[in-house]
Each structure stands twice: as C-alpha cells, then as structure tokens.
Amino acid sequence: MRFQTQRRLFLVAMAGLAAFLLWGMAGLPRFGTFAGAYSRLLNATAVSERAATNVVASITFDYRGFDTMGEEFILFAAVVGVAILLRAQRDEEEGQPEEEMPGRHAPAASNAVRAIGLAMVGPIVVFGIYVVAHGHLTPGGGFQGGVVLATGALLVYLSGEYVTLRRVRPESLIDAAESTGAGGYVVIGLLGLVVGTSFLDNFLPLGQPGALLSSGTIVPINVAVGLEVAGGFVLLLSEFLEQTLVVHQLEGGP
C-alpha cells in the first residue's frame, strides 16, 4: 500500500520536474547550432598551439590538465575506498570460493572459452597500449586505454578461474603501477613548475602535429593516466572477485 502511494507521489513530482526541465531546455540554443566561443577558438588554434591533433586530448591533459589531475585522484580515492570497504572484516575468514562449495556444481570454463580468452589477452594488451600511446592523435588516451588494458586481466579470469588469476597477478606490480601513475602526473606538473613557467606547463618540445612523439607533456601524462587507470581497474576487479573467497561468519557479528 505504502509502495503504491510512494510510486504515485513520484510520478506526480517527476511530471512536474520533466516539465520544468523541458521549459529550461527550450531556452537553450537550437540543437546543432551552438557555437561557443571556446569551442571555435580551440578548434582553430589548439592544433598549432599544442601540436596535438586530438583537440579533446589537448583540453583534457593540457588546457584543463589541473582538473584532470583531480579527476585522476577521484579514481584513486574510489579504488582505495573500495579496497577499504571490501577488506576482510574481523569476523570473516577466507575460504573456498563459492563455486567450489560442497553440493554446488559450477561448470568449468569450456576449452573454447579458455582458448579464445587466452588468445585474446595479447592483442587486447597491445590494443590498450596503442590507445594510450595515440591519445593525442586519435580518439583515445590514458583513461580509455587503461580500461582496455585492465580487460586483459578480466580475460584471464574468464578463461580460467579466479585462483589462477591470483597467481598470475603480481600484486605489488599492480599497486606500483597505480601509484606511479597517480604520482607521475603530479611529478610532470611539478617539472613544469621547475623547468617551465607554471604547474603542468607544457615544457617538452612540441614536435610536428600528427607525429607519435609530439605535443609535449600530453604523451607522458597519458601514459601516467593509463598506468593509473589500468592498475586501478585491475585492483577493483580483484577486490570484488576476492569476495567470492570470503566466508562470512555472522554468529558473532551484529
């Protein structure tokens, strides 16, 4: 009964909000005609100013680089937060994964899944590195490439089982990748302060637009972000998979 009232109340409120939003959006520039001053300016000058053919990358990692540093630390903080939330509690202990509990029969990964999964790990990792390295030229960059790299670990999980992944996953290396990525961004920023004129100043030679080694600090920042994102997502993945190994004992708990 209460559920029905709740739903009816929501529908009335939402109809009001939708009308309000539509009224507001009607005041926006007509769809397809918006020409903001910044967008015109950046599309016209960013390539010659920063030698990066991907204007979005030069905004994200150069003009707006300080914001992206904050964004990177949001990700870092979230990974730390998940690790803290999912750490083994006092009243928990590690046990068999749920799939191997007595009385539970989970089919193992078939040979086809295993073969295709393992065969794809290499190409996926190469593709991830490609996306990170070409972020300043074509769509992509550290965030996108980092996620692609992390799916390599997911493929290992899919084609085997989590316990195998735990063996092949060098935990200290992943932690190091994440911290190096997060810290590297700040170090590049500070180098800009020392060598150049300001924090995150693009102090490296810019090179020719379209070349792999061009656009100054945008490439090293992309690599740092790629390391951080790949490390962070593998950690997230393993924190959640670790939960299948935790047997909770609620007798003594709240």
Added chain:
Amino acid sequence: MRYLPHLVTIWLFAVGLYGIVTSRNLIHMVTCLAVVQSSTYVLLLTIGFRAGGTAPIFLDVPVGTPAVDPVVKALALTDVVVGATVSALLLALAVQAHKRHGTLDPEEFRALRG
C-alpha cells in the same frame, strides 16, 4: 526533431529515477543511477553538437573543418570516469550490506532499523 535529444535526456533521467525510487534491490538501484547519469552524457553532447560538424580531431582533415564542441566532450569524459567510480563504491557498499544483513532489499533495511 528539434527537441528529440532533449526529450531523450529527460526520458533517461526520469526512467532512471523511477527505477531508483521503486527499486527493491541495491544492485538494480546502482544500475538505475548509471541510467540517470547517462542522461547527462546525452545533454552534454547535445549542447556541443554542430550540424554537419565532425569529431574535433584534425589528423586527416585540415584545421578549420567544421567540428563539434571539444570542451563538452572533455566534460563528458570526466563524467564517465566519475560515473564508473561512483558505481564501484556503491557496489562495494551493496556487497557489505548483503554480508551484514543477508538481503539487498532496501525495504528490509528499513524494517531492520525498526
């Protein structure tokens, strides 16, 4: 056609919110929040779109070719990253809630509190 992208934005926002309000499962609730958030991606890209514009990437087209707004695209990138982190944190909270109370139904948490 003129208001279609705006209507899609409002629709995504509304159905996501409806899902959150009526949800009886925390995992479902986190997914609904992702739907609400995707309305902001549509809104950002709607604002930045220019009729006839290409992607703001001038590798194989010369500078000066009409292109869409790159600023909102950078904002959408931030939006996606924040969305992913929020989902990860909320899912971790859902795992803990299930371990503590043996349920994912928010109504039952209310009952537990008395």
